[in-house]
Amino acid sequence: MIFALFGPPGSGKGTQAKSLVKTLGIPQLSTGDMLREAIKAGSKLGLEAKEFMTKGQLVPDSIMIGLIESRIQQPDCAMGFMLDGFPRTVAQAEALDGMLEAQGLQLTDVVSFIVNRPELINRLAGRMVCSSCGASYHENFKQPKQAGVCDICGGAVVKRDDDKAEVVKARLETFLEATKPVEDHYRAQGRLREINAEGSEQEVFLRIMQAVRRSAQGVKSH
Numbered sequence: 682m683i684f685a686l687f688g689p690p691g692s693g694k695g696t697q698a699k700s701l702v703k704t705l706g707i708p709q710l711s712t713g714d715m716l717r718e719a720i721k722a723g724s725k726l727g728l729e730a731k732e733f734m735t736k737g738q739l740v741p742d743s744i745m746i747g748l749i750e751s752r753i754q755q756p757d758c759a760m761g762f763m764l765d766g767f768p769r770t771v772a773q774a775e776a777l778d779g780m781l782e783a784q785g786l787q788l789t790d791v792v793s794f795i796v797n798r799p800e801l802i803n804r805l806a807g808r809m810v811c812s813s814c815g816a817s818y819h820e821n822f823k824q825p826k827q828a829g830v831c832d833i834c835g836g837a838v839v840k841r842d843d844d845k846a847e848v849v850k851a852r853l854e855t856f857l858e859a860t861k862p863v864e865d866h867y868r869a870q871g872r873l874r875e876i877n878a879e880g881s882e883q884e885v886f887l888r889i890m891q892a893v894r895r896s897a898q899g900v901k902s903h
């Protein structure tokens with residue numbers, strides 16, 4: 682099972698990925714998490730990526746494609762994987778098609794999260810994340826039981842640097858300009874599954890499961 686979670690910043694991809702990992706037993710490959718890890722480690726990749734991320738821009742395709750190409754060769758991906766935040770440009774989508782095809786594999790579904798813009802801004806403005814396990818919280822809808830402490834792993838719950846209002850604006854613009862066209866790429870291949878990603882986390886989770894199960898059973902959704 683190989684599928685991708687696709688959608689604008691704040692649409693809930695990371696939140697849903699954490700539940701899907703538990704239910705489906707396949708790993709989440711989040712390029713955003715990989716880049717944040719690299720920044721934390723102070724690696725060359727981290728230093729380079731930080732320049733783009735703090736401005737709400739995309740990290741160059743050549744870096745991102747190499748990162749995913751080596752990640753999907755890891756043993757934990759043998760039974761399938763779930764991409765979160767990749768592909769984000771048409772060039773990344775084409776490269777992914779090629780690397781999967783070379784291994785006799787294919788992406789079954791691209792689940793596209795639809796959320797209105799004011800809701801996205803609201804979700805990002807209040808978002809808090811665990812700096813250790815990446816769990817997502819929100820100042821209004823989902824606070825950790827103990828302020829500043831992750832319910833799951835006890836790590837520190839903090840704001841993300843790129844959730845500042847001016848960076849959020851740039852990220853949403855980048856999404857519309859560079860990332861949204863990826864939908865057409867997968868629509869043409871019959872792999873795009875658009876879901877309403879508003880409502881409770883549980884409601885959205887059920888919609889995703891329905892979208893990916895339908896495809897697993899060979900029934901195409903429209």
Ligand code: AP5
Nearest residue numbers: 690691692693694695696712713739740766804808818819
């Ligand atoms: P990345 O980390 O991938 O960020 P993103 O795509 O902008 O997505 P987010 O993580 O902001 O949002 P999300 O959809 O996961 O929402 P979440 O579940 O947290 O990328 C960061 C940066 O890295 C990029 O800007 C770019 O620079 C670089 N990058 C990464 N991948 C790249 C690539 N492939 N190519 C080039 N550059 C790349 O939810 C948000 C909030 O909403 C949370 O507070 C959550 O609790 C809340 N929430 C979730 N669901 C609901 C719900 N149903 N109702 C109410 N609240 C909800």
